[in-house]
Amino acid sequence: MIVSLSMMKKFLGDDVNIDDIMHRLEHHLEVEVEETYDLVQNFYDVVVGRIIDKKDKGYVVDIGDKQILVSSFGTVDLPRYMQVAVAPVGAVIGDTTVEKRGQYEGIIPTLSMLGIPEVAMLPSEGGVSVFPYDVEVGTPLEEALGLPDKIFDIYIAPPRGDLGSVWGFVRELGRVFGVEIKIPEFPKVDISEGDIVSIESLDDTPIYAGVLIKGVRIEESPWELQRTLAYLGIRPIYNVVDITNYYLAVYGQPMHAFDWDKVKGGKVIVRRARDGEVITTLDGVERKLDEDILVIADAEKPIAIAGVMGGENTEVSEDTENIFLEVAYFTPIVVARSSRKLALRTDASYRFERGIDPSKISAYAKMAAEDIVKMAGGQIISFEKVGAEWDSKEVELNEKKANILVGKELDWKKEVVDLGFEYKDDKVIVPSFRHDLNITEDIVDEVVKKWGYEAVEEELPTYAVTWEPDDEVVRVDERLAHELAAHGLMEVWTLSLMDPDDVKKARVGEGVPLLNPVSKLYSVMRPHLLPSLLIAQKSNEAYGIEDVFLFEIGKIFPELKEQRQVGILVSGNFVLSDWRHLSVPADFFFLKGILEDIFRRWGIQAEYRPTEKPYLHPARAAAIVVDGEEVGVIGDLHPDIVDAFDLRKRPVVAFIDFELFEKYMNRIPKAQVPVKSPALWRDISMIVPKGLPMEEIIKAIKDSAGQYLESIDIFDVFEDEKKIGKDLRSIAVRLVFRKPDGAIESEEADKYMENIYNRLESMNITIRKGKERR
Amino acid sequence: MDVRSIREELLKSFENVRTLEELEALRVRFLGKKGVIQQGFKKLKELPPEEKKAMGKLLNDLRKEVEERLASVRERLLEEERKQQVERERIDVTMPGTELAWGSTHILRKAKEELQYIARKLGFTIVDGPEVEDDFHNFEALNFPPYHPSRDMQDTLFLPGGLLLRTHTSAVQIRALQRKKPPVRIFTVGRVYRREEVTARKFLAFHQAEGLWIDKKVSIGHLKGVLAEFIKGFFGPGYKLRFRPSYFPFVEPGMEVDVECVFCGGKGCKVCQYSGWLEILGAGMVHPNVLRAVGYDPEEYTGFAFGMGVDRMVMLKYGINDIRLLFDGNQKFLRSV
Ligand SMILES: [Zn+2]
8 A cells, every 4th residue: 555644644643753653563563654745845946837839859848937948858848838837047956067068058857856756656758757736937946846754655464455545554553553543534425316216236335425416617627636645646637537536445345436327327226247247347358257256337338347446338438527536345355356366456446345434424425526626527416325334333353263363361451441442241342444353363463463572471382292293205205315315416406387388398298378468488387307307407508517316305296296206417526626537427338227226225126128218228227127017217318308408417317206105114124134254156157148237147046046145246247249249248247145144165156157058058148268168 | 613703793783784684683693503502502511510500690691682682673664764765755744635526415404404494493384385486375364365466576487277477485374284283383494486587686586584483462572582592593693683664464563684794793884785784584473364365263363474585595605696697506506506
């Protein structure tokens, strides 16, 4: 809400220390002063002048005692007879004294040169302030602008609709801070005459006042009203609208004026819209209506959306002579629903949905109608009111509950009276404009706010010491993150919203689109972590970092099924820098090694099967299989995607379902206790057909090695067509045998080796001659 | 045999020994089977009995002396050799160490774990909830009625099927309360989303931490007390708290909580924009409508909730000026925090 100090002072004494109040404001009310604008005089001898003529590129202006030729800083051509601010030679603006420049004896400054902030909606043309003719030529500008003044931009929490006007705000300052206020004179209106209004939807419209005024002249408002509105952040338009806007800003009462001659059948009907009805609102948009929306209609059609916006079909224009002024109380819910269904927010709907004062509808109607007659002429023909106003409401106070909340027993009657409310039989009588006060807790809030929270003593609760487990997913996530980090991977927390193009480029399906994205860059929910990690790699490469080791345990949303995924991306060299030329390239087997160790720690037995995925290198990718189910993949990124993302290094990636780790979280791996008895080892060197997977060779060895085989270590693999032959590879492994209860004899090991050799040879494997050979 | 001259020769020889090999040669020469001293002993029996005894003693003394000498020279030589070895192995310790791609958990996880640690010590249980929510859990049960203007406080990103991205971790409260029974003390940290234009200060996603305590007779004083303990855990003891009235639909009374600026001790600095206070928490007493929505009797139970922006705390603490850095994977940044 925008309020000006000058307007507030109409309700406050002149000697009020407003800065002090603004300072204490947010400690006692749910409001915040977001911005304060000082309107101060930073110029001298600037006056209001009238453009008489145009000459060369300048203007001849009348400044009262003489006519001078001036140049303009405005951005548009100003018409003759317009009244503007003029700074003749010798005037001062800011630190600058205006001097004669060529033939020009002054300037027409812009509002920003004069230090007027944009929040002040003064009428202007091309940045130049313009004045109506009721401001006399020669008037000092500071007088015309009413300087000094101050404008406050104040945030008001949604339930405090009662604070959303100058009067409402000041009224509360009076109650909370004990500031003396001048209560305006609200006229009593009891009469109701005429038969224009008919309310079909009484539940939505508890009070409705309508005033028919005939013979008005639509024209510019007097300067004082224009300036008042401008400092309340409202751009002046013409008299009738300015007056309704004045009541909106100053008293929080929205009003609407219809061009009476365009209202068909001489009837104003308040009713729900019919499904399929259509109205073009004042903003020129055609809107489809339904039964949830409350409208004002004439005998034929809707002419306004109640509490939100008027219709073009009854818009007041320069030619309007007769108006029908609507001042009503529509319920917050009906206006909020209309406004949201139509996605149309206005100053009026803002007020209605937060709740306006139900006690002064006809008073405001009368005040505004009289102001219109005073300013625009004409005559009040009829004044009609449907429904009755109410001044107060009752809020039940559960003292027992209230005592619990404040932590002590209070004399609630005294507290309530201190608030300025009445207290009768466990009921608090509050003004009807306090839509935020409905239950015990609201009254407690009101009391504590008045004290200030520092008045409530800190207290530590006691509770029974019981144990309750954290959600398991939290513990799995924590443990996994720490293990991955301990394996040399850097954790990232990337955004789960993406550009759909990146999802497509990464070949991981399509993300579910948001219904109302801010921009295409963040318009779909990622179905997979791959694109996020590729973007992270790219961002590192752009920064000159080519050795990238990242992981994320992140949410993914394939077809909106929210789940966690573990993603790892490695590229480049694990040794970032070493002057001795150490090197650990981050290839498939590097990443596989990390996975194997993590799985070992969780007691997970994984198998790796060659696989094809659209995003993985067809010949360098494996599915990770646990308990017969595919739980993830590992592989080099597909070369096409390397190109699509324009990456400098081809990464190796792995993705594992988070669920796997949840399943294994509570399985405790068996500890491997070191055995003290001596080990015995045997090396095997063999020539193997190239297509035979290592896994099968190892399985064959294990199956035939007897019970004391402790480990198999592959220590050499090489291929050489000339030395070994085509489609063959040489593999050397070392087997370690150990008995738990004593030394294993060489002869015994030889026996096992014999079995192994026989088994391997049956698989088309040649055992090479060597010292271990029989 | 002239033992004295042998002794002199021997002592002289020891002075010139340079290596362990030379020393061994000396040992053989004097103490070996065919060495001088053994030879002397062999010749003993040729001597007359009166000389035998004296000569025997001389030879024994000599052998003892030689053995001692041998040991001390060996020690000296070993020491020298170790010295040389050490010198050969000297390195330039000012050369840099090997830089590996050391891993680390994310800065936001570190903050999350720290907050959870404090919460656990205060008796809260850590809970988790989904990011894709429905209107009931994110709004309606939290006392945001349909069409109510309070819904405008949080611009929401909507998904197909009546779903949305949760705008606050308070949605987790509802899910946790639905599956638990009072008394309830829960704490959650998670990602939330708002429909925001992206800037250095605002992002479409950020992280919230939120605590909730529901029990019989929980008061505003308890809220103040527990929050003070929480802040003590996070920033250390001695920082004042300030409570200001505020509005969140799911609490009444509702308040904003400021902590005395931990960077300037309340004197005013750039971080606190010279106010002396950091605005970091929202809090309040759980609204009876929320309790009702999850089937708790507001006549029997009261409670408090508090929440804070995790990203903001991290940014304050580490001097990070752009929230987007937290979501980027830049390793240089990630390794620095
Ligand atoms: Zn500070």
